Amino acid sequence: MDRNQKNEVVSGLKGSFARAKIAMVLENRGLKVSELEKLRKNLREQDAQVQIAKNTLLRIAVRDTPYENLSDTLTGTTMVALGFDEQVGPAKVVAAFAKEFAETFAIRAADLEGKRISEAELLALSKLPGREQLLAKLLGTMSAVPTSFVRVLSAVPQKLLYALTAVKEQKENQ
Numbered sequence: 001m002d003r004n005q006k007n008e009v010v011s012g013l014k015g016s017f018a019r020a021k022i023a024m025v026l027e028n029r030g031l032k033v034s035e036l037e038k039l040r041k042n043l044r045e046q047d048a049q050v051q052i053a054k055n056t057l058l059r060i061a062v063r064d065t066p067y068e069n070l071s072d073t074l075t076g077t078t079m080v081a082l083g084f085d086e087q088v089g090p091a092k093v094v095a096a097f098a099k100e101f102a103e104t105f106a107i108r109a110a111d112l113e114g115k116r117i118s119e120a121e122l123l124a125l126s127k128l129p130g131r132e133q134l135l136a137k138l139l140g141t142m143s144a145v146p147t148s149f150v151r152v153l154s155a156v157p158q159k160l161l162y163a164l165t166a167v168k169e170q171k172e173n174q
Contacts (some may be wrong), residue, residue: 009053013061016051020082021113023067023096025120026050027078028104035104039097043081046089051080066114073109086131089114095126 001009017023028036040050051058055074062068083090091110098107110122117125117172129137 010057010061016082017065019084022083022087024081024110025108026079027108028079030104040108042093048083048086048090067111069116071109079155088128088130091126095123
């Protein structure tokens with residue numbers, strides 16, 4: 001790889017790191033290509049990606065970004081997973097993948113918008129509900145109040161109708 005190609009790779013990586021909301025340094029200990037493609041596909045569905053590059057290029061790319069504190073973990077066989085839209089979805093994918101392929105895959109470190117988090121914190125993050133689930137709960141909560149209010153208001157005329165029906169039946173029986 002010549003210098004121009006390296007510069008292109010570094011600029012592409014730097015752009016990815018600049019857009020990322022979460023970055024995870026992962027250890028590849030012999031994943032098969034099919035397994036790696038499965039990880040890529042699952043991350044793509046969460047608006048995330050896996051970047052594989054030389055550690056030197058990754059260290060240069062994280063320089064002057066919020067993820068600069070990950071540079072000490074960029075040793076050995078390294079992959080970097082970056083999440084762009086939200087943090088929980090990619091964390092869920094990586095945690096599930098680490099559980100499924102424990103012998104050949106590991107989470108080394110993670111950084112959440114400039115704050116380094118441990119593997120345990122990343123696993124805790126992966127157990128949180130995703131953005132869409134939280135929005136659905138919020139919508140359910142917001143719609144429950146007006147719905148209950150309408151039920152209370154409709155109960156008054158309904159009870160009046162029941163009372164009038166009872167009076168009508170009573171007069172018919174006399």
